[in-house]
Amino acid sequence: MRKYKLLSIKNIALVVLVAVMAVIPLIVKGNYIISIFVSCLIFASLGSAWNIIGGYGAQISWCHSAFVTIGAYSNFILSVNFGISPFLSMPIGMLISFIFATIIGHGTFKLRGAYFSIATIAFAESLRIAIQYFDKLTKGAAGIYVTYTGSSFSKLTFKNDIPFYYIALVLLILIVIIIYRFTKSKTGHYLGAIKGNEDAAESLGIEAFKVKLTAFQLSAIFTSVIGAIYGSYLTYIAPSSTCGFDLSIKIGVVAIVGGIGTIAGPIIGAFIFIPLIEIASKLLGQIGGSQMLYGLLLIIIVIFRPEGVVSLFKRKSKKDDVVGETAKINEETKNGQGRKENKNG
Amino acid sequence: MDRVERRIKMGKNILEVKDLSISFAGIKAVQNLNFHLEQGEVLALIGPNGSGKSTTVNMISGVYTPNKGDIVFDGHHLNSKQTVPLRAKLGIGRTFQTPKPFANLSVYENIFTIALQKNSYANADKITNDILDMSKLAPFKDMNSGKLSIEKRKWMDLARILATEPKLIMMDEVMAGLNPSEMEESFEFIRNINRRGISILFIEHVMKAVTSVCTRAIVLNQGQLLFEGEPKEVLSNPLVIKAYIGGSEK
Amino acid sequence: MWIFIQSLINGLLAGGVYALIGVGITIVFGVMKIVNFAAGAYLVWGMYFTYLWYQVTGLNAYLLIPLVAMTMIIFGFATFKLTIKPVLNTGGTAFILVTVGLSFLLQNLIEVFFDPTPRTVPSSIKLSSLQIGSFSIGLPRLIAFAAMLVLVLFVNLLLNKTLFGRAMKATSESSVIARMLGINTDRTYTIAFIIGITFAGLAGLLITPLYYVTATSGKIFSTVPLMAVVLGGLGNIKGALIGGLLVGVVEAVVGSQLSPDLGPVGITLLFLVVVYLKPKGLFGKGERTA
Numbered sequence: 001m002r003k004y005k006l007l008s009i010k011n012i013a014l015v016v017l018v019a020v021m022a023v024i025p026l027i028v029k030g031n032y033i034i035s036i037f038v039s040c041l042i043f044a045s046l047g048s049a050w051n052i053i054g055g056y057g058a059q060i061s062w063c064h065s066a067f068v069t070i071g072a073y074s075n076f077i078l079s080v081n082f083g084i085s086p087f088l089s090m091p092i093g094m095l096i097s098f099i100f101a102t103i104i105g106h107g108t109f110k111l112r113g114a115y116f117s118i119a120t121i122a123f124a125e126s127l128r129i130a131i132q133y134f135d136k137l138t139k140g141a142a143g144i145y146v147t148y149t150g151s152s153f154s155k156l157t158f159k160n161d162i163p164f165y166y167i168a169l170v171l172l173i174l175i176v177i178i179i180y181r182f183t184k185s186k187t188g189h190y191l192g193a194i195k196g197n198e199d200a201a202e203s204l205g206i207e208a209f210k211v212k213l214t215a216f217q218l219s220a221i222f223t224s225v226i227g228a229i230y231g232s233y234l235t236y237i238a239p240s241s242t243c244g245f246d247l248s249i250k251i252g253v254v255a256i257v258g259g260i261g262t263i264a265g266p267i268i269g270a271f272i273f274i275p276l277i278e279i280a281s282k283l284l285g286q287i288g289g290s291q292m293l294y295g296l297l298l299i300i301i302v303i304f305r306p307e308g309v310v311s312l313f314k315r316k317s318k319k320d321d322v323v324g325e326t327a328k329i330n331e332e333t334k335n336g337q338g339r340k341e342n343k344n345g
Numbered sequence: 346m347d348r349v350e351r352r353i354k355m356g357k358n359i360l361e362v363k364d365l366s367i368s369f370a371g372i373k374a375v376q377n378l379n380f381h382l383e384q385g386e387v388l389a390l391i392g393p394n395g396s397g398k399s400t401t402v403n404m405i406s407g408v409y410t411p412n413k414g415d416i417v418f419d420g421h422h423l424n425s426k427q428t429v430p431l432r433a434k435l436g437i438g439r440t441f442q443t444p445k446p447f448a449n450l451s452v453y454e455n456i457f458t459i460a461l462q463k464n465s466y467a468n469a470d471k472i473t474n475d476i477l478d479m480s481k482l483a484p485f486k487d488m489n490s491g492k493l494s495i496e497k498r499k500w501m502d503l504a505r506i507l508a509t510e511p512k513l514i515m516m517d518e519v520m521a522g523l524n525p526s527e528m529e530e531s532f533e534f535i536r537n538i539n540r541r542g543i544s545i546l547f548i549e550h551v552m553k554a555v556t557s558v559c560t561r562a563i564v565l566n567q568g569q570l571l572f573e574g575e576p577k578e579v580l581s582n583p584l585v586i587k588a589y590i591g592g593s594e595k
Numbered sequence: 596m597w598i599f600i601q602s603l604i605n606g607l608l609a610g611g612v613y614a615l616i617g618v619g620i621t622i623v624f625g626v627m628k629i630v631n632f633a634a635g636a637y638l639v640w641g642m643y644f645t646y647l648w649y650q651v652t653g654l655n656a657y658l659l660i661p662l663v664a665m666t667m668i669i670f671g672f673a674t675f676k677l678t679i680k681p682v683l684n685t686g687g688t689a690f691i692l693v694t695v696g697l698s699f700l701l702q703n704l705i706e707v708f709f710d711p712t713p714r715t716v717p718s719s720i721k722l723s724s725l726q727i728g729s730f731s732i733g734l735p736r737l738i739a740f741a742a743m744l745v746l747v748l749f750v751n752l753l754l755n756k757t758l759f760g761r762a763m764k765a766t767s768e769s770s771v772i773a774r775m776l777g778i779n780t781d782r783t784y785t786i787a788f789i790i791g792i793t794f795a796g797l798a799g800l801l802i803t804p805l806y807y808v809t810a811t812s813g814k815i816f817s818t819v820p821l822m823a824v825v826l827g828g829l830g831n832i833k834g835a836l837i838g839g840l841l842v843g844v845v846e847a848v849v850g851s852q853l854s855p856d857l858g859p860v861g862i863t864l865l866f867l868v869v870v871y872l873k874p875k876g877l878f879g880k881g882e883r884t885a
Binding site: 058059060062103104106107108110111113114115117118119121122123125126129130132133249256284291292294295296297298299302303306 | 628678681685689692698702707818829854856859867874
């Protein structure tokens, strides 16, 4: 195992990147650009959380808007009606998301194929309808507004978007750290094996069902937390926008276009994709044209570059070929001269 | 030819199969199969194509649920509650006819991930390196497993199973597609595995493998046990020969 | 009680449309082992093609069936070749992503080509119904149901009685062996897909007397047939049929007893319950191979 180098080039680059990001709001003038950044950061977090089950787990979920909704609605319902701070209501959203993720996972993770994806679509739709229906609690299709009564960190209401920028940045950094630790954890390793070959993994003792369920639960609760913050940032949530299929697709596409199953992928995906949508909707109109982009990009990436944009930055694994060739040559030498101890790698 | 050391606890069978039967769509794939594997043995399971060998392995490993009969492994009765992963944790390992590497991972990671199940990170690392040496895969440890040759993939399959600390390995046609020198190396590898006390159920078509490595052989034909005995005995038995020539040739 | 039986009838008939789409999805799945998430989008395009042909010819929807079918065949061929064929052999989740992407693309393409005003394809029988006792059976729904039966029968004959049908069955069992037997599996895939989406498009045609021709009409038809197919047992035509009818009935009964909005929620609950208890669906034989 390679030793962890604290001062490696990669780590220095990351610190510089974070420093740059921290400084941007002081340089950039105008709330509009800041708000684009905030959207990018939030979708980077959302895509990263999605990635846990969708990328590392290779189970395509189309219901993450539902977890955003659960987080956002828990936040709004409790703060508007009872004045409870979003930070205090987050655990409730997390719990509800956890329960739903468990139900869906229990139903579908013992099966292979598209069952899970279908169930997620059904779930998100049903939640949207349920929220519209139980309008005494949720104000139904009209949605809920957060009224601004002055800047307050505990209420997550601010005069402009700059505080949200920093909150979103910190959130993203936290999520990235958590995901990184997850990939290094035992469960993270098992998930990789399942993704590689589920049959083989099971025959070697890995309980695929449990591992996938855990990944989905984690993904759901993180998404719920981001959803709570996202809701406060938007100051307005409604079933059609917050629990729509569009949002689920957007989250998935951010991760897929950027690089499914990688840490940098969803971040790159968000910073490319979100501004792209902004530009497209200015040019092509709000509906139709820009939404079409999601579908088009998804198809193009899957056909032409399934590993996502991130793979453009990775050096092609020449290393594998070199290792393979060297090993082959050593083998041939060994065989040609009878059995001999071989120490070269 | 090596004489394999046997560590046999008197009267202890690692695997007992009693009256095992399964049908698919009305066709009896395996009927009333009875056999046992003694601890430390290398038992050959041979028979023409379609005789039920792989089906039997699938029933023991938990992929299929038999319609009738009992499987007792290391004293445990196996029923449908013991799913495939749980049986692997009990100590049953099996290879697949077509190797199934975790193609997204390196050779090292393939083995390491499995070793993690019963070990700390440090221990798993040590065990993985041990296994890499034993299976002669050490030069390839950082290579993407999807790029391995067929022979190396089969060895990696076995290496991964070793990381589960198995008591029984069922090898499903491991020799298929190997050239003679690769086969000789595989014999040695398998003997090494057996020397660690691991019992082996060896499904094979390649008769040289059977005589080189196995201490006993049972023959299946059309889902039923045809004959049982020492490899040389079995292979020269007229009934067995007839079953092979009468049945489908490979 | 009357409401219950009437909603039972309505649900059965509505389920016919779900079943039609579901059978289309099943054929695609059976032959190619991919779930076509874009079926609902093709239905919407079917509605729009019907509208366009109506504008051109003035004929009513039912007379336009041959024209719309042909249009769907061409449309299906083009979209298949461009988007799905390239990823057919990539295992895993590629098809989920592509067909969902396609679904989104097609739905939104409509909004690009046509403005959002809802249109209608006039039908003289729109409000007609058959009276049986105190229950009424909407004529357009009855015709849709009958058409579905005809098409399902046609597919059954195709699969079991024709050489091509047997080729399709062989390909669905094992594409490798089918190829060795000389079957052109590429062509089989293409045709299976075309059949699948033509069914979806014709379903769109059949509902034009009942729904406005607009992009959002298709949304419910995107999710419900998928659930119906899984409920009935993925890969099983009989399962898709019964799944569709069952889902239609549940939606109608829940809608009439509780609230029209909750219909889809009822379906989802049913879906989750069935998938949990009988994971392979009511009639499924399971797709698991060792």
